[in-house]
Amino acid sequence: MTDRRRFLAFLAGSPLLAAAGLNERVLRDLGAGSHRRAAAALQAAQQAVQDGSLIARASAALNVFDFEPVAKKKIPIAHWAYLATGTDDDATIGANREGFDRWALRPRRLVNVDEPDAGVTLYGTRYPTPIVINPVGSQKAFHPLGEIAVARAARARDHLQVLSTVATTSIEDAIKARGATVWFQLYHDVENWARTLQMVQRAERAGSAALVFTVDLLAGSNREAMIRGARRDPRHCVDCHLGGAPLPGVSAVNDRDIRRKPNLVGYPDVPRIPETGTPTWEFVDRLKASTGMKVLIKGIVTREDAELAVQHGADGLFVSNHGGRAENSLRATVTSLPEVVQGTRGRIPVICDGGFRRGTDIFKAMALGAASIGIGRPYIWGLGAFGQEGVETVLALLRKEFELVMRQAGTKNIAAITRDHIVARN
Ligand SMILES: Cc1cc2nc3c(=O)[nH]c(=O)nc-3n(C[C@H](O)[C@H](O)[C@H](O)COP(=O)(O)O)c2cc1C
Known part of the structure; x- marks a missing residue:
């Protein structure tokens, strides 16, 4: 030693x-x-x-990790740091990955699974895999086409896409590029309900089938790796971002720059920043009462909150810790998943995100009761490395790996994947 x-x-x-x-x-x-x-x-x-080991084209990738160093090389360091950062010492990012290691597979043999069906149905719409493209802000920071390239990849591979409030593409343009519904993720503005309502109504008018209300950043978050990366970037943030934002602590919060955030502009009384005030369950009641869209809550990690969510009429949940970017909880989302599923008692779908990089990760979450799983950074690695083709290849690789595990474990469709197909490791 x-x-x-x-x-x-x-x-x-x-x-x-x-x-x-x-x-x-x-x-x-x-x-x-x-x-x-x-x-x-x-x-x-x-x-x-x-x-020399970096892949030169998307088709050379063996797994999703192959895209990460290529994207890192191509993306400006400050933007890379925004993507890669967790909170404090980034430990919850690692915890999310380690959570999958606590489970081993328990495959069944001699089952005919020549053609596994990985399809899931969410609120009446069928998707060929349970892999959801999670909301990630500011995607034009990673590739000039940003969310549009992602929407085209989602269309080509038929995946559900969720667009961030702080996307660099409008919900209207994303839905147009996707050619089908894109769900809209909402950051709250408690101080001005009228503006929140306008955003919700706009998403519904544009054709969003569901609103995903994110609740895990209510107290902010300490993203040190992001600040360190921005300091190493030789460019000046103020050249592109008003007030030097998005660096926290560098400028006043109210200086956050929304010029490239089309979902936040176009309102008579524009919110300077999306997250103001602290919403409570009463805010969920208001959201539910204000829209015909399904309302899902993103960031739930306990049984108690899952029960409350059902009581307040939520139509679905995302078990999420914002990819280790919210509180530094050190608790893997796949560890939180069973108690959240228990809290819902099967009444509403539960989607789990955080650290999904392999087909086996997806299989384990499905065995623990997830209705679908979400990915964040991996598709952005694909986007940063090779644009739309990179995103498509990330999606294709994850699907291929997942279907392989389904075959190996003797599970011909999602319903066949049960808790008995995995076992806790010591
Ligand atoms: C750069 C970045 C930006 C994100 N922006 C948002 C966002 O705007 N809204 C949101 O609800 N979640 C956001 N997330 C969280 C993701 O939706 C998702 O929960 C997380 O990335 C999943 O973990 P993974 O990156 O390990 O796959 C963001 C994540 C990253 C990495």
Whole structure:
């Protein structure tokens, strides 16, 4: 151990590694006890020093991780940091991944699954896989076509897409590019209900079938990796962002720049920022009463809140910790999933997101009662690396892996995947 620590300290001082983009966290993880973190750090180290190993085209990817270093190279460092950041020391991002390791597969044999059917039906619409494209803000920070490229990929592969309030594409344009409904994710504006109502009505008019109300950022979040990355960017944020936003702490909150956020403009009394005031369950009641769209709540992680959500008429839930970007809970969403499902008692669909990167991850969540699963960063890696084709390939790879696991486990459709197909590891 002493030798290893000395070696790592030596590495940490190497200008060569700094030039290759290796940071202290990677080196620390290399020396960590956890097998998963060490393996991930090793992979990052290998990718950073062997530039030649980066895939040159989407079709060369073996898995979704292959897109990450390519996207990292192409995306400006401040924008990359916005994508990659968690909160505090980013530990909940790792916890989300480690949550899947707590479960092992319990496959059944001699079942004919030549043609697995991974299809799910959400509120009457059938999708060929349970993989939902989760809301991620500001996608034109990663590729010039941003959410439009993602919508076209969603259309080509027939996936459900959820558009963020702070998207760089309007809900109208996203639905046009998708050629079908896109759900609208809502950040609240408690201080001015009239404006919230206008946003909700606009989404409904545009053709959104569902409103996804995100509730896990009510107290803000401490995104240190984002600030560090922005500091390393030689460009000046103020050249593009009013007041130097979106850096928290750099400018007053009210200076947050919404010029490229079309879902926040066009109202007589424009909200300068989407998140104002602290909503309570009463806000959910108001949302429900104000729209014909389905209303889902995103960010629920406890049985108690799942029960309350059902009582307040929610039509569905996202078990989510914002991809480790909300509170640094250290609790994997796949660990929270069973109690949330229990709280709903099967009355409304539960979608789980956070750390899904493999077909086996999807299988485990479906076995624990998820109706679908959501992905965030992986499709943005695809977008940043190769635009629409990258997103499509990420979706195709995840689907291929998931269908393979379904075959391996002897489960011919989603209903056949049960709790008996997985078992807790010690
Ligand atoms: C860069 C970034 C921006 C995000 N923006 C939003 C958002 O605007 N609204 C929202 O509800 N969730 C947002 N999320 C959270 C995602 O919807 C999702 O919960 C999370 O990314 C899932 O974890 P994963 O990235 O490990 O797949 C964002 C996530 C990232 C990485």
